[in-house]
Amino acid sequence: MNAPGVITEPQPVKISALMQFRQSWFYRFILFPLGQILLFILGATVVLTIAVYLIAYILPPPNSRVFVPDAIGRQLASWIINGVSIGFLYAMIALGYTMVYGVLKFINFAHAEIFMVGGIVGYEVTMRLNEAGILADMNPALMVTFMVLTAMLISGTLAVIVERVAYRPLRRAPRLVPLITAIGLSFILQDVVRATMQITRAQFDLVYPTKNIAVYTTPIRFTIGENPVSVRPTFVLIIIAAIIMLVALNYFVNGTKWGRAIRAVSQDQTMSGLLGVNVNQLIALTFFIGGALGGAAGALFGLNTGSVNAYMGVTPGLKAFIAAVLGGIGNLTGALLGGLTIGLIESYLNGFLFFYDSIGLGFRWTDVFVFLVLILMLLFRPSGILGEKVDEKV
Amino acid sequence: MSAPQGEIVLKIDNINTYYGHIHALKGISLDVRQGEIVTLIGTNGAGKSTTLRTISGVVRPRTGKVTFKGKDITGMKSHEIQAMGMSHVPEGRRIFPQLTVMENLDMGAWNVKESKEIEKRKQRVFELFPRMKERIFQKGGTLSGGEQQMLAIGRALMVDPDILLLDEPSMGLAPVLVEVIFDIILQLNKQGTTILLVEQNALMALEVASRGYVLQTGEITLSDSAQNLANNDSVRKAYLGEE
Structure with a gap:
C-alpha cells in the first residue's frame, strides 16, 4: 500500500458534482426512496405481466369462452392497484420482521400478532368514535390518521413490552429458545385478544363500523383506454399512508443519529456499547418502530377488509415473513421489495388463476404458489434478492 | 528510576474472570495513574485482551473490583463506563462495515452533544488522516486494512476520552503505519489522555510507555518501569525475540 497520508502531501479532495447531489437531502430522503418504490413496482409489474401473457398464449385454459389475453388486458390495471396496496401492507409488516432480525438475529414470530393487535385497535377506535356519534361526520382523512396513529402507538408499545418480558431474559440463550418463545407468545396474544373481545364485544368477527359511510365504500371509477377501472378507496388510502411511512422510516434510519445507532447496533453490538450506545434502549426502539409499522398495517388492513378477528394475523404475517426472506432478511430495502413482489404476485394470481377454474386451478391456489416462491427462493438463493454476506476484513 | 507519580485513575484489584469454565484472569491487580502510558505485554492467550474487556465492562469478573476515578465500576454496562470518560478500542478494528466513514466517526461522538465540538474533532481526525477525508462517503467495509485501522483510531479520537484502552493498535499494519499510530499515541498522551496499551x-x-506489566497465562508475572522491563533479560x- 501507499505511504500513509500523514507523511505524504495531502491530496486534493475530489468530490464530483454527481456525488455531491447524491449526498444532498433531497436525493437521499425524497427522490431516492420514492424512485426506488416506483422502480420496484414498475419492474415487478413488467415481469409479471410478461409472465401471465406468455402463459396465457402458451397454455391457454381448455374450453375457455373468453380469449384470455384480452381479458387480462381489461383487468390488468385493477390487478396492479390491488397488488401494490396489499404489497405495501406486506412490506410494512415485513419491515418489522427484518428490523428485529437485523439487531437480534432472530425471527420474531409474534410480530404477526402485533399486526393483529393493530387491526383490533383500529376496530376499537372506529367503534368508539361511532358510539360517540361522531364517526359519520368526521373528516375521513382525520379519522384514518387518528386510527392509524393510535394503532401504531399501542402495537409499538406492545412490541416493546414483549421484548422486555419475553426476549431480553433470553438474549444469551441458544437461538432456538427465543424462537419457540415467540411462537408461544403468538398463541398467548391470539387467545388473550380473542377472550378480551368476546367478553367486551361478545363477538368473534369484529366488523368495522364504516359500512354505511359512502367515502369508504364508493369505488373510484375511471377508464384506461376503453377499459373501465374501479378502485376501492381504501386501496388509495393504504398506498398513500404506506408511502408516507416508508419515506419517514427511510429518513429516520438513514438521516438521524438514532437511526444510525440502530444500524450500528445491528452490525456490532459490543462495539456500539463501547462507544457509549445503550444497546438495550436501541433494541427497544427497534421493536417499537417495527411494532408501530405492523400496527399501522393492521389498522389499514382492517379498514380495507372491513372485518377483523384475533387470528387475522397468521396468514398476512406468514406472507410478510416470506416477503422479508425473499428480499433478504435484515435488509430494509429488501423487505420493501419483497413485500411489493409478494403482493403483486398474489394479486396477479388471484385474477389469473380464475381463468383456469375449469381445470380446478381457482384463486384458492394462490397461496400455494406464493409459498412455492418461498421454497424456490430458499433453494436457489437462500440469502434473498438483496441479501448478501457482509464481508469483514480480517 | 523514579516511583510512579500522579493520582490513580484506574485500579484493578485481584480480578478473576472466566469464560465458561476457563479461568482466563487469575487474580490480576494493576493501576494506571493520571497522564501515564501503561502497557500490558504478553504472549497470545495470556489474558491481555480479557483484562481490557473486563475493565470496559464487556465481560464481568467473577470476583475482584475495578475502580475508575474513585468509583467502583465492577459489573457496570460498557456504555455507562464509556460515559464516565473511558474509551476502549478493541482488537481487530471493529469498524461498522455498512456505515460510511463519516457515520463511523459520528458514532464515536455518540455522547458529544455540541455539533461544533463534533466538527472540531472531525477536522482533527482529517488532519491526522487526510486519506479519511477522501473517503467520507465510502462504506467502512470497503476500506483497506490500514485505512480501517486509521478509521478505528480516528473514531477513538472522536470520543476524546480521559483514559484510552488500546488493544493491538498496530496489528497487521505496514511498519511505516505502525510508526504513525505510535506517534499519535504519544501525541494524545501529551495532550493529557491516559493510555493503557496492549501490544504484541x-x-x-x-x-x-512509562510503566509495564507482563502477563503470563492469566497472571501478572512482572511489573516495572518500561525501561527496566526493556532491559530485563527474561x-x-x-x-x-532476542537470544
Missing part, C-alpha cells in the same frame, strides 16, 4: 509489538510498546528473551 513489545519493543514499540515499551518505547512509548523479557528480552520471551517478548523481544
Whole structure:
C-alpha cells in the first residue's frame, strides 16, 4: 500500500458534482426512496405481466369462452392497484420482521400478532368514535390518521413490552429458545385478544363500523383506454399512508443519529456499547418502530377488509415473513421489495388463476404458489434478492 | 528510576474472570495513574485482551473490583463506563462495515452533544488522516486494512476520552503505519489522555510507555518501569525475540 497520508502531501479532495447531489437531502430522503418504490413496482409489474401473457398464449385454459389475453388486458390495471396496496401492507409488516432480525438475529414470530393487535385497535377506535356519534361526520382523512396513529402507538408499545418480558431474559440463550418463545407468545396474544373481545364485544368477527359511510365504500371509477377501472378507496388510502411511512422510516434510519445507532447496533453490538450506545434502549426502539409499522398495517388492513378477528394475523404475517426472506432478511430495502413482489404476485394470481377454474386451478391456489416462491427462493438463493454476506476484513 | 507519580485513575484489584469454565484472569491487580502510558505485554492467550474487556465492562469478573476515578465500576454496562470518560478500542478494528466513514466517526461522538465540538474533532481526525477525508462517503467495509485501522483510531479520537484502552493498535499494519499510530499515541498522551496499551509489538510498546506489566497465562508475572522491563533479560528473551 501507499505511504500513509500523514507523511505524504495531502491530496486534493475530489468530490464530483454527481456525488455531491447524491449526498444532498433531497436525493437521499425524497427522490431516492420514492424512485426506488416506483422502480420496484414498475419492474415487478413488467415481469409479471410478461409472465401471465406468455402463459396465457402458451397454455391457454381448455374450453375457455373468453380469449384470455384480452381479458387480462381489461383487468390488468385493477390487478396492479390491488397488488401494490396489499404489497405495501406486506412490506410494512415485513419491515418489522427484518428490523428485529437485523439487531437480534432472530425471527420474531409474534410480530404477526402485533399486526393483529393493530387491526383490533383500529376496530376499537372506529367503534368508539361511532358510539360517540361522531364517526359519520368526521373528516375521513382525520379519522384514518387518528386510527392509524393510535394503532401504531399501542402495537409499538406492545412490541416493546414483549421484548422486555419475553426476549431480553433470553438474549444469551441458544437461538432456538427465543424462537419457540415467540411462537408461544403468538398463541398467548391470539387467545388473550380473542377472550378480551368476546367478553367486551361478545363477538368473534369484529366488523368495522364504516359500512354505511359512502367515502369508504364508493369505488373510484375511471377508464384506461376503453377499459373501465374501479378502485376501492381504501386501496388509495393504504398506498398513500404506506408511502408516507416508508419515506419517514427511510429518513429516520438513514438521516438521524438514532437511526444510525440502530444500524450500528445491528452490525456490532459490543462495539456500539463501547462507544457509549445503550444497546438495550436501541433494541427497544427497534421493536417499537417495527411494532408501530405492523400496527399501522393492521389498522389499514382492517379498514380495507372491513372485518377483523384475533387470528387475522397468521396468514398476512406468514406472507410478510416470506416477503422479508425473499428480499433478504435484515435488509430494509429488501423487505420493501419483497413485500411489493409478494403482493403483486398474489394479486396477479388471484385474477389469473380464475381463468383456469375449469381445470380446478381457482384463486384458492394462490397461496400455494406464493409459498412455492418461498421454497424456490430458499433453494436457489437462500440469502434473498438483496441479501448478501457482509464481508469483514480480517 | 523514579516511583510512579500522579493520582490513580484506574485500579484493578485481584480480578478473576472466566469464560465458561476457563479461568482466563487469575487474580490480576494493576493501576494506571493520571497522564501515564501503561502497557500490558504478553504472549497470545495470556489474558491481555480479557483484562481490557473486563475493565470496559464487556465481560464481568467473577470476583475482584475495578475502580475508575474513585468509583467502583465492577459489573457496570460498557456504555455507562464509556460515559464516565473511558474509551476502549478493541482488537481487530471493529469498524461498522455498512456505515460510511463519516457515520463511523459520528458514532464515536455518540455522547458529544455540541455539533461544533463534533466538527472540531472531525477536522482533527482529517488532519491526522487526510486519506479519511477522501473517503467520507465510502462504506467502512470497503476500506483497506490500514485505512480501517486509521478509521478505528480516528473514531477513538472522536470520543476524546480521559483514559484510552488500546488493544493491538498496530496489528497487521505496514511498519511505516505502525510508526504513525505510535506517534499519535504519544501525541494524545501529551495532550493529557491516559493510555493503557496492549501490544504484541513489545519493543514499540515499551518505547512509548512509562510503566509495564507482563502477563503470563492469566497472571501478572512482572511489573516495572518500561525501561527496566526493556532491559530485563527474561523479557528480552520471551517478548523481544532476542537470544
